Amino acid sequence: MKRLDYYWDSLNPVAILLLPLSWLFRLVSWLRCQAYRMGLLITSELPVPVIVVGNITVGGTGKTPLVIWLARHLRDLGFTPGIISRGYGGQADEWPQPVTPQSDPTLVGDEPVLLASRTGCPVWVGPDRPRAARQLLSESDCDILISDDGLQHYRLRRDLEIVVVDGARGLGNGLSLPAGPLRERPARLNRVDMVIANGKSPLTEHRMTLVPGRLINLADPSHQVGLDYFAEQRVHALAGIGNPERFFDTLRSAGLELQTRPFPDHHRFTETEINPEDQLPVIVTEKDAVKCAPFAGRRHWYLEISAEPDPGTIQQLDKRIREFKNG
Structure with missing residues (x-):
C-alpha cells in the first residue's frame, strides 16, 4: 500500500x-x-x-x-x-x-x-x-x-x-x-x-544548496571518511526523513551502489532494522543517527549535511x- x-x-x-x-x-x-x-x-x-x-x-x-x-x-x-x-x-x-x-x-x-x-x-x-x-x-x-x-x-x-x-x-x-x-x-x-x-x-x-560532508562512524565518531570511500561498493541506505529519495540520490551521485529502505519521517529505529543479516556497511541520515547510535556498530555510518545559501x-x-x- x-x-x-x-x-x-x-x-x-x-x-x-x-x-x-x-x-x-x-x-x-x-x-x-x-x-x-x-x-x-x-x-x-x-x-x-x-x-x-x-x-x-x-x-x-x-x-x-x-x-x-x-x-x-x-x-x-x-x-x-x-x-x-x-x-x-x-x-x-x-x-x-x-x-x-x-x-x-x-x-x-x-x-x-x-x-x-x-x-x-x-x-x-x-x-x-x-x-x-x-x-x-x-x-x-x-x-x-x-x-x-x-x-x-x-x-x-x-x-x-x-x-x-x-x-x-x-x-x-x-x-x-x-x-x-x-x-x-x-x-x-x-x-x-x-x-x-x-x-x-x-x-x-x-x-x-545542501552539501554532503564526511561519513562519520556511529560507533567511533573520530573515524571519518569521504563519501567516495564506499564508491562502487554495495551498501545499505536507511532514511527516516521527509524526503528519503534526496538522501539516496546524494549517495548514488558519489558512486555508491545502494540497497535502499525508506521509513516514515521521525521513525524510531530498532536494533534489528539497522542490522541486516549480511555484513554490508549501513549508512543513515544525520537525523536518524541520533536514534541509532545506542545500538550501532562499526559498520554503521551517517552522512553529515550542511546548507550553503x-x-x-x-x-x-x-x-x-x-x-x-x-x-
Missing part, C-alpha cells in the same frame, strides 16, 4: 477523493490565522528578536540544515542565539525540556538533539513555544531566538519569517492536507519575509538581521 504523500505530486483520483477534507482543513487553517491577525487570539511577545524558520508543506525541504547554518551565522554576526522547537515525537512527561547532545531523542525528539549537537546553542523544546522560549531566556544569555518549524505557531510573535521550499517538488499538487502537502494556502508565501529554495525554484530567487541570499538576510542590532 502506497503512502499518502505518493499522491501529492499530481491531481489524481486519490487526491480528488480527499478534496472535501482538504477544503475543510484549509478553512480551519485560514480562520485560525485570521483570528490571530485580528487579535481575537493573543500572541506572546518576547524581549529578544525571534526568527521563525518553517515551511508551508509537509515533508523534508532542508529546513533543519538551514537552521544549523543560521545559528552559526548569527554567532558570526555577534549574536548569542538560542533555539526553540516543538520536540515532535518526544514523549517527555513534562514540558518544556532542555536539550543537549546527550538527550534521549525518544523524550525530546530527534531534530532538537541534532540541533543541539551541531550548533552548540541552548535548545529548549515543548508544544508551548512561548513558554519554552521564556524558559530558555531565563537560563541563558541569548539575545536572539530561532524557532524551528514554527511558522504555523502563531501564538509566538516573530520578527522575521523564513520559509524553505523544495526546489524539485515545489508545492506539489497545490492542495492542502490531506489531498496535498500544503499546511497553508500558497498565498502565505507572499506575507513572509524570505522564501529560500533548496535548489532552483520559480517561487523565489533566493537559493541554498548563495551570496545574494546571505546579503539580503544579513540586511534584515542587522536591523535587530540597530533597533
Whole structure:
C-alpha cells in the first residue's frame, strides 16, 4: 500500500477523493490565522528578536540544515542565539525540556538533539513555544531566538519569517492536507519575509544548496571518511526523513551502489532494522543517527549535511538581521 504523500505530486483520483477534507482543513487553517491577525487570539511577545524558520508543506525541504547554518551565522554576526522547537515525537512527561547532545531523542525528539549537537546553542523544546522560549531566556544569555518549524505557531510573535521550499517538488499538487502537502494556502508565501529554495525554484530567487560532508562512524565518531570511500561498493541506505529519495540520490551521485529502505519521517529505529543479516556497511541520515547510535556498530555510518545559501541570499538576510542590532 502506497503512502499518502505518493499522491501529492499530481491531481489524481486519490487526491480528488480527499478534496472535501482538504477544503475543510484549509478553512480551519485560514480562520485560525485570521483570528490571530485580528487579535481575537493573543500572541506572546518576547524581549529578544525571534526568527521563525518553517515551511508551508509537509515533508523534508532542508529546513533543519538551514537552521544549523543560521545559528552559526548569527554567532558570526555577534549574536548569542538560542533555539526553540516543538520536540515532535518526544514523549517527555513534562514540558518544556532542555536539550543537549546527550538527550534521549525518544523524550525530546530527534531534530532538537541534532540541533543541539551541531550548533552548540541552548535548545529548549515543548508544544508551548512561548513558554519554552521564556524558559530558555531565563537560563541563558541569548539575545536572539530561532524557532524551528514554527511558522504555523502563531501564538509566538516573530520578527522575521523564513520559509524553505523544495526546489524539485515545489508545492506539489497545490492542495492542502490531506489531498496535498500544503499546511497553508500558497498565498502565505507572499506575507513572509524570505522564501529560500533548496535548489532552483520559480517561487523565489533566493537559493541554498545542501552539501554532503564526511561519513562519520556511529560507533567511533573520530573515524571519518569521504563519501567516495564506499564508491562502487554495495551498501545499505536507511532514511527516516521527509524526503528519503534526496538522501539516496546524494549517495548514488558519489558512486555508491545502494540497497535502499525508506521509513516514515521521525521513525524510531530498532536494533534489528539497522542490522541486516549480511555484513554490508549501513549508512543513515544525520537525523536518524541520533536514534541509532545506542545500538550501532562499526559498520554503521551517517552522512553529515550542511546548507550553503548563495551570496545574494546571505546579503539580503544579513540586511534584515542587522536591523535587530540597530533597533
